Amino acid sequence: MDHEAVGTAGLGRRLHVEVGQHGSSTVFTPAGELDHHTADLLAEPITKAVEEGATRLVVDCSGLEFCDSTGLNVLLGARLQAEARGGAVHLAAMRPTVARVFEITGADSVFSVHETLDQALQE
Template sequence: MDRAVPEDANRRPLAVDVRRVGSGAVVAPVGELDHHTADVLREALDACVAEGCPRIVIDCSGLEFCDSTGLNVLLATRQEAEAVGSQVHLAGMSPIVARVFEITGAGAVFTVHRDLEAALAAMPGD
């Protein structure tokens, strides 16, 4: 399932691809995650939590930017997922996105993998 926000001349729109992997899901946002685009990712993640995915891996390798609104979407999703016994893992953060997590300390509350392959390898077998 792909979702996208209309393109603005000053930023790249955010597209979000969601695919099932076993009983979990891989959510791959591509573009800029900010206050204009955060709802696109929020909807995809909310659907994964509502479907009861026990493990959600967010592949951040396609993110070019993440502001505080995007960070809040990820943090809220982690809390909602944990409240129903699910986990949220992050994978493949670029240095610019990783810096936001480092500055805010948010990286300490997530399990972060170097890339999607490492995250998938760490998933329990279904």
């Protein structure tokens, strides 16, 4: 899978995002903390990908250590963008602390959630 680093936020690289292509899936791999200080680092490449025609978005959450409500809203917004074009957002490999945010808010019921990245890419 080809990857491109699209950004990091200050404070010792609080969030790093890579974007890659795997078949028909555009894969976003955020690593670090997804919060109101870093959310644009994920939102911008997702919006760009959708504007360029991507409809199957996979977010590999394995490196995501934290996600607040702003980060959750980025992913919900990505879902709306993808669905408006007939696509979907798939979340993969969420750590328990991140999965808990989705569980508490009920957001886990509106995404396709997969235990591993491989499962998300195979669907």
